[in-house]
Amino acid sequence: MEVERKIPFVYHRNIEFVPFINHASLNKTPREWVSISFPKEAEYPDLSIAKFEAVRCWACGQCEFSSMATWAMNCPTATFPKKYRQAAYRGQGKHMSVLGLLQGYIDPSPELVDIAFFCNLCGNCTLQCSMGLGSDPVVSVMALRRTLVKLGMGPPPAHRKFASMIKQYHNPYGEPPEAKFAWLKRKVEVKKKKADIAYFAGCTGPYRTPEVCEATTALLEAAGADFTILGGDEWCCGSPLYMVGLWEESKETLEHNIALLEDLGISRFISTCAGCFRQFYEGPKKLGISKPSFEVLHSSQLLCEYINSGRIKPKSIPTEKVITYHDPCHLGRHVGIFDDPREILSNLPGVKFIEFERTAHHAWCCGAGAGVMSGYPELARFAAIERLKEAKGVGASYISTACPFCVLNMKRADEAVGFGLEIGDVVQLLERSLR
Amino acid sequence: MVNEILKELEAIVGPDNVISDKARIFAEVYDSWLQILPGKPPKMPDYIVRPANEFEVQDIVLMANRYKIPIQVAGSYTYKLPCFSGILIQTSRMNRIHEVNVDEGYAVIDAGVTFNQFYRYLRSRNIDLTIPITTSPPNTSIVANFLFKGLAMGMTSMSDGNQDAIMALEAVLPTGELIHTGSWALQTASCKYTFDLGFGPQLTRIFVGALGTYGIVTKAAIKLWPKPKALTVKFLGVNKIEELAKHLPKIMYTKLAPNSSGGHWLLMVLHATNLVPYWGFEQNKKIYQLTDEDIVKMREYYGIPGNGTQYFYILACTPHYVSEDEAKICERAWSNYLSSNPEVTELTPENCPGVKFGEIEASIKMYGGIGEGEPGNQRIRYSGWVPGHIWSFYGSSGNTALPNLHNLTWNVGRKHGLVPVLHLIPMNEGRVSHVRYMVPIERGDDEGLRRYASFFSEVIPRVIREAGFVPARCFGLSAKIVSQHMDPGFYELYRRIKKALDPNNIMAPWLGFGVPFDYV
Known part of the structure; x- marks a missing residue:
């Protein structure tokens, strides 16, 4: 099992970043140079992966911004009023915590648990730093979480609770597994052998935003896709478990799902949930599982393909709403899929589209991910409200996204503040255009 | 007593704004630049406190006097002075922009207002004014930067040092009184925020460069300048440090290019000393294993003119405030200057093919507030902020003493296997040079760090005693x-x-x- 550098060396596509001089090895990472050793390395073996990242940090604090969105604050935890601009809660602080533990200057403590887990792992810090020092705070956060879990000090109680739910009910909400596809009104053969596509519904979609799942199956049907679902045997993908450092548990559930899918002999896996997609896309490598035999796609990728091949022909949507697109962190910064959902939107005739100020690689996180919605609901709500405010600021009245978890969190926030924004998945808009 | 102090601090600023646990204090103050050196235990305050306004600062100061515990003040604490104990006051919550006066060209801001925040404020209101651009990160405090003598000013800075941009202050004295300086002290003054010399001595100045030892500045009235309409940017090269010391101050003093900077060729690509570790990586050598021949080869690889390890550049920048037509006159003046000073070479893509001049020019314009992007946008920084370098020491030097200073620093550096790279910003209209050395090191490499420590402890006493160097940070x-x-x-x-x-x-x-x- 390993923590990998996740975020590619990428920039906002509209702003060309060019170093002032060409050099053949500018993108090489000289990890071999880190020969420094610290007194407590043997005590915290899981921190060794983060050592390389941590020693590179200059503590400049720029990881809390978006460099290309005119230096707007872009780290939800460091923007959160109670922790406003505290170093511990931006990427820099995670690196410093790693160094503090390794050097023996600090010890594991409840405050350190808070530092490690009060974070969305949205990856903004890693992206910002990738344009400079190239140190990856997400690696440090994951290493800290893993260390604290192994020491028995983490994860926090709310995370333990959803972990036990996943163990018992195979979903973090504690909902009955047999009711997972209760929303499904069309006839879909469950666990169909040799189907071309398996639609992995996830947990948030079926139990909390079934309209997203419903739209996805409608689109698959409209495209004439040969697809199946796993029914009650579909377990949680294990992404939330991985994010909170419960790697063994995450591995177990991912292995179950992969074995089931491989047994069916499907060719392609799709998920509308950015977290599930990321877990199937990257999880096997991170958790030491062999690469699945099937292709892993996000629903936006497949639907883009269907639009381009003419299998889906969107018609005009009768709406006056100005639509914007919120990049889910797990789909965007983590995996690098920014264009497909936008391409879907650009194929919807008559849609008025506007980008957020903090968008694409520099998108503001909705605040739901990495265990935050369950463990720190106040942070999840704060981050979502910030996003809603930004949507209003750019003049949007409909926030589209490509993840039911983002939909859920932003919807809840909108209900709380009463902005009256419409929030939905790109697949819902596309499905509406077929009616 | 510890609990009593904590309780009092929490009562003053609210429990959310006091940090008292070791983990979060450590994350806040740990100086990874230097404390990564083996055997250097961290210096840490007992509390970090974030007051919202000057009255909370007063209460903290009065309390500290009662308990006789030390106080240090910092901006957002991204750049770190050591804090050994007691209370560290961070100004990050004191972030109100009280007034921006377009007609009279000033702003009144809290001590914690950041460059980023201020630029965004001006942009959002279409205010066509700016403040001296520094190379500080955008999340740093404007007031802290200016009080720190403003030595980090950048190429398009429009003053002779950013401390000149401060026209009046509000401060809490170490005994807790709230005071104002400059004309601000006269309650009836019509030029409260715009004249530092209204009456009496210039008491504002005692807070400049004092690193918070004379009081805590809570607000400042700062100058605003118009954004230039155009910039003329010239890239020049000279072979010797003596020529750099002669020409760079001269072009500034004569106002040919009042906002210029220069340095060793390794900085010609703007903070790109990162190339040294990358070069070493390609050669399969650590930095301290690079020979003079390797450095020469590197210079040739990048197509930089000159002989040997030394070559110097000048980035000459002339702002035009009235119209773009001024640029034509400026071009003629440059033509005359270059023809009468043949030792100065204008660098172009033809004679210096390794450098992307267009990109540098675009970035300088961005720094000057012209064109796309935000002043202070870290496009420049980001090209250089890669692992493996450290700003070593800052300070000032008389222009004629520069060659001695540079030769001494370079030789001491090379003795330790390091490559000290000069960056120079003339100040006071070219009368004196602000000097900074950037020394590439391989962070995380034991031997490199040891060598850096030895270099530093040898070079500091020698440059002060033998080369007349005046350090900027007196601690x-x-x-x-x-x-x-x-x-x-x-x-x-x-x-x-x-x-x-x-x-x-x-x-x-x-x-x-x-x-x-x-x-x-």
């Missing part, structure tokens, strides 16, 4: 050496002011001159 080793050579009269004045203002010596007793050497 630690620099303060120790400076104290040994200081005019006793100055020291006595300094000591008396400090004692008069701060009878309990609570304001960062580890900073300044004559501090107990436990702190060095």
Whole structure:
């Protein structure tokens, strides 16, 4: 099992970043140079992966911004009023915590648990730093979480609770597994052998935003896709478990799902949930599982393909709403899929589209991910409200996204503040255009 | 008593704004630049406190006097002065922009307002004014930067040092009184925020460069300048440090290019000393294994002119405030200058093919507030902020003493296997040079770090004693050496002011001159 550098060396596509001089090895990472050793390395073996990242940090604090969105604050935890601009809660602080533990200057403590887990792992810090020092705070956060879990000090109680739910009910909400596809009104053969596509519904979609799942199956049907679902045997993908450092548990559930899918002999896996997609896309490598035999796609990728091949022909949507697109962190910064959902939107005739100020690689996180919605609901709500405010600021009245978890969190926030924004998945808009 | 102090602090600023646990204090103050050196334990305050306004600062100061515990003040604490104990006050919550006066060209801001915040404020209101651009990160405090003598000013800075941009201050004295300086002190003044010399001595100045030892500045009135309409940017090269020391101040003094900078060729690509570790990586050598021949090969690889390891550049920048037509006149002046000074070469893609001049020019314009992007956008920084370098020491030097300073630093560096790279910004219209050395090191490499430590402890005393260098940050080793050579009269004045203002010596007793050497 390993923590990998996740975020590619990428920039906002509209702003060309060019170093002032060409050099053949500018993108090489000289990890071999880190020969420094610290007194407590043997005590915290899981921190060794983060050592390389941590020693590179200059503590400049720029990881809390978006460099290309005119230096707007872009780290939800460091923007959160109670922790406003505290170093511990931006990427820099995670690196410093790693160094503090390794050097023996600090010890594991409840405050350190808070530092490690009060974070969305949205990856903004890693992206910002990738344009400079190239140190990856997400690696440090994951290493800290893993260390604290192994020491028995983490994860926090709310995370333990959803972990036990996943163990018992195979979903973090504690909902009955047999009711997972209760929303499904069309006839879909469950666990169909040799189907071309398996639609992995996830947990948030079926139990909390079934309209997203419903739209996805409608689109698959409209495209004439040969697809199946796993029914009650579909377990949680294990992404939330991985994010909170419960790697063994995450591995177990991912292995179950992969074995089931491989047994069916499907060719392609799709998920509308950015977290599930990321877990199937990257999880096997991170958790030491062999690469699945099937292709892993996000629903936006497949639907883009269907639009381009003419299998889906969107018609005009009768709406006056100005639509914007919120990049889910797990789909965007983590995996690098920014264009497909936008391409879907650009194929919807008559849609008025506007980008957020903090968008694409520099998108503001909705605040739901990495265990935050369950463990720190106040942070999840704060981050979502910030996003809603930004949507209003750019003049949007409909926030589209490509993840039911983002939909859920932003919807809840909108209900709380009463902005009256419409929030939905790109697949819902596309499905509406077929009616 | 510890609990009582904590309770009082929480009562003053609210529990969310006091940090008292070791983990979060450590994350806040740990200086990974230097404390990664083996055997250097961290210096940490006992509390970090984030007041929202000057009245909360007053309450904290009064409390500290009662308990006789030290206080240090910092901006957002991204750049770190050591704080050995007591209370660290961060100004990050004091972030109100009280007034921006377009007609009179000033702003009144809290001590914690950041460059980023201020630029965004001006942009969102279409205000076509700006402040001196520095190379500080955008999340740093404007007031803290200016009070720190403004030595980090950048190429398009429009003053002779950012401290000149401060026209009046509000501060809390070490005994808790709230005071105003400049014309701000006269309640009836019509030029409260725009004239520092209204009456009496210029007391604003005692807070400049004092690192918070004379009081805590809570607000400042700062100058605003118009954004230039156009910039003329020239890239020049000279073979010798003597020629750099002659021409760079001259073009600034004559106003041919009043906002210029220069340095060793390794910085010609703007902070790109990162190339040194990358070059070493390609050669399969650590930095300290690079020979002079390797450095020459590197220069040739990048297509930089010159001979040997030394070559110097000037980035000459002339702002035009009235119209773009001024640029044509400027071009003619440059043509005359270059024809009468043949030792100065204009660098172009033809004779210096390794550098992307267009990109540098675009970035300089961005810094000057022209074209796309935000002033202070870190496009420049980001090209250089990669692992493997460290700003080593800052300070000032007389122009004629520059060659001696550079040769000494370079030779000491090479002796330790390092490559000290000069960056130069003339100040006071070219009368004096602000000098910074950037030394590439391989962070995380034991041997490199040891060598850096040896270099630093040898070069600081020598440049002060042998090359007339004046360090900008008077604490630690620099303060120790400076104290040994200081005019006793100055020291006595300094000591008396400090004692008069701060009878309990609570304001960062580890900073300044004559501090107990436990702190060095």
